[in-house]
Amino acid sequence: xxKETTLVRSLAPEDIKxxxxxxxxxxxxxxxxxxxxxxxxxxxxxxxxxxxxxxxxLPAKVVGVCLPYIVVERENRKTDMIDTRSERLAKVxxxxxxxxRKSHLPKKDKKKNKxxxxxxx
Numbered sequence: 529x530x531k532e533t534t535l536v537r538s539l540a541p542e543d544i545k546x547x548x549x550x551x552x553x554x555x556x557x558x559x560x561x562x563x564x565x566x567x568x569x570x571x572x573x574x575x576x577x578x579x580x581x582x583x584x585x586l587p588a589k590v591v592g593v594c595l596p597y598i599v600v601e602r603e604n605r606k607t608d609m610i611d612t613r614s615e616r617l618a619k620v621x622x623x624x625x626x627x628x629r630k631s632h633l634p635k636k637d638k639k640k641n642k643x644x645x646x647x648x649x
Contacts, residue, residue, distance in 0.1 A: 536618035541595050549587040549625035550617040554580050586632060587625035603632040
């Protein structure tokens with residue numbers, strides 16, 4: 529259980545290091561908006577939209593950096609690639625990340641360990 533209160537720190541892409549635990553603060557995307565002008569000619573504008581994740585993902589561990597891309601390991605031990613040009617990441621403390629991921633990690637099978645420990649005579 530975490531007893532101290534901490535704050536996340538927004539990371540610049542060049543500050544992301546292997547072994548750091550990160551979460552997405554917000555995502556940025558471009559949307560094309562159309563509008564009618566007074567002359568009847570349609571105009572198209574590209575608008576930057578910044579959104580917070582609807583369902584925050586669990587902290588991910590950085591396992592590779594090749595900017596603007598980073599590779600992270602998710603709670604299910606699978607890797608994922610993040611483009612830092614479209615996602616703003618935050619560094620979270622290791623203790624917080626481990627506590628958040630704990631219930632999502634696969635449980636060890638105690639029966640398998642007992643069978644491996646027994647020797648046949």
